[in-house]
Amino acid sequence: MTAGKGLEGVVATQTAISSIIDDTLTYVGYNIDDLANNASFEEVVYLLWHKRLPKADELAELKQQLADNMSVPQEVLDQFRTYPIKNVHPMAALRTAISYLGLFDEEAEEMTDEANYRKAIRLQAKIAAVVTAFGRIRKGEEPIQPKTDLSYAANFLYMLSGEEPEDIEVEAFNKALVLHADHELNASTFTARVCVATLSDIYSGVTAAIGALKGPLHGGANEQVMKTLMEIGDESNVESVIQGKLDNKEKIMGFGHRVYRQGDPRAKHLREMSRKLTKLRGEEKYYNMSVKIEEIVTSQKDLPPNVDFYSASVYNALRIDHDLFTPIFAVSRVSGWLAHILEQYADNRLIRPRAEYVGPGMQQYVPVDER
Ligand SMILES: CC(=O)SCCNC(=O)CCNC(=O)[C@H](O)C(C)(C)COP(=O)(O)OP(=O)(O)OC[C@H]1O[C@@H](n2cnc3c(N)ncnc32)[C@H](O)[C@@H]1OP(=O)(O)O
Ligand SMILES: O=C([O-])CC(=O)C(=O)O
Numbered sequence: 001m002t003a004g005k006g007l008e009g010v011v012a013t014q015t016a017i018s019s020i021i022d023d024t025l026t027y028v029g030y031n032i033d034d035l036a037n038n039a040s041f042e043e044v045v046y047l048l049w050h051k052r053l054p055k056a057d058e059l060a061e062l063k064q065q066l067a068d069n070m071s072v073p074q075e076v077l078d079q080f081r082t083y084p085i086k087n088v089h090p091m092a093a094l095r096t097a098i099s100y101l102g103l104f105d106e107e108a109e110e111m112t113d114e115a116n117y118r119k120a121i122r123l124q125a126k127i128a129a130v131v132t133a134f135g136r137i138r139k140g141e142e143p144i145q146p147k148t149d150l151s152y153a154a155n156f157l158y159m160l161s162g163e164e165p166e167d168i169e170v171e172a173f174n175k176a177l178v179l180h181a182d183h184e185l186n187a188s189t190f191t192a193r194v195c196v197a198t199l200s201d202i203y204s205g206v207t208a209a210i211g212a213l214k215g216p217l218h219g220g221a222n223e224q225v226m227k228t229l230m231e232i233g234d235e236s237n238v239e240s241v242i243q244g245k246l247d248n249k250e251k252i253m254g255f256g257h258r259v260y261r262q263g264d265p266r267a268k269h270l271r272e273m274s275r276k277l278t279k280l281r282g283e284e285k286y287y288n289m290s291v292k293i294e295e296i297v298t299s300q301k302d303l304p305p306n307v308d309f310y311s312a313s314v315y316n317a318l319r320i321d322h323d324l325f326t327p328i329f330a331v332s333r334v335s336g337w338l339a340h341i342l343e344q345y346a347d348n349r350l351i352r353p354r355a356e357y358v359g360p361g362m363q364q365y366v367p368v369d370e371r
Contacts, residue, residue, distance in 0.1 A: 013185065023263065027048060028052070033265065040174060044181050088138075105122065123203075143159070197344055209330075213329060216253065225253045239296065267304065
């Protein structure tokens, strides 16, 4: 029997990295609420890659390795200045940059566990530098070198703005990174696993995953949520704009989910961060508009917000350009992609399902001048 068009409900592999059971999300058995409230992003990276939480010295070592590996070859930065068209989307630039980075990695084709782990560290470190450098270079600003004494979350914000972030900004950004790190067999992770199951290399797997994350039905939704908030503009317009979209059968970005039915457990953490940060900035309208949208969509369509919905107003309050929201998702999710890539290599089988043929029956070839 043919599976549903979107493979809904199909269990395509086994994983020990994360699970969604009865709308509860866990990373290696730890509830996402616990991790969001307590863990640093670096701890989560370690957890996903080693399937256990790090001891203090192991965490310190990983933090050091990430900080030490953030520099990016000059050639990768220089190519950001060469695009023939204006307004290249940062996800397109990121996809190219990660693929290009592979050309500077002496171990790119080395398939041992040790080499793959070293590449995972390099990719996790460099992706933050790539996204922040692109965000600056396109505005005519120079990239900023990371500070080795800052956390991963703080370094990202520092490399983007050039200013050391406040504690609350680091808290919000760290939480967002923790919440986006992994999510079972979502579309981009599945893409990464399919790619490396051919025994292709890590750079190919991550590049493919970035392409899948870019779309607005997946990671690209966070930028679209901000677009909706900007279009609404003012709290008084929420009802008319959202009702208009629903009447037109348009999707409201940041709502609905393929797996969650009662709601995405990550959304409440981002909602609370959005409340706090927008208040601090005197920009409560983005939070208030979001809450109103949630009320309308939940009551009319019975669709709760997903992780992308409140992350938009959080990143906006962190003064991040709207088209960098999805690259930030990739900065976090690469940790999950890498964990899944390593898990796939460890027990590999080519992923190659079948398709049910629904085209014409047998036909006779007719030469072109007789057609
Ligand atoms: C990190 C992430 O990837 S989270 C998801 C991010 N994506 C988005 O926020 C984009 C908006 N949401 C969507 O497009 C969808 O909810 C998806 C793609 C996430 C999940 O889609 P599916 O599991 O395929 O749900 P499906 O499309 O079957 O939706 C069921 C019904 O709800 C409707 N629906 C689903 N999402 C929305 C939405 N955001 N706004 C309005 N209606 C919606 C569908 O139109 C459909 O209605 P119908 O039965 O009358 O045709
Ligand atoms: O799991 C999914 O389909 C999408 C999602 O929420 C994620 O990737 O975080």
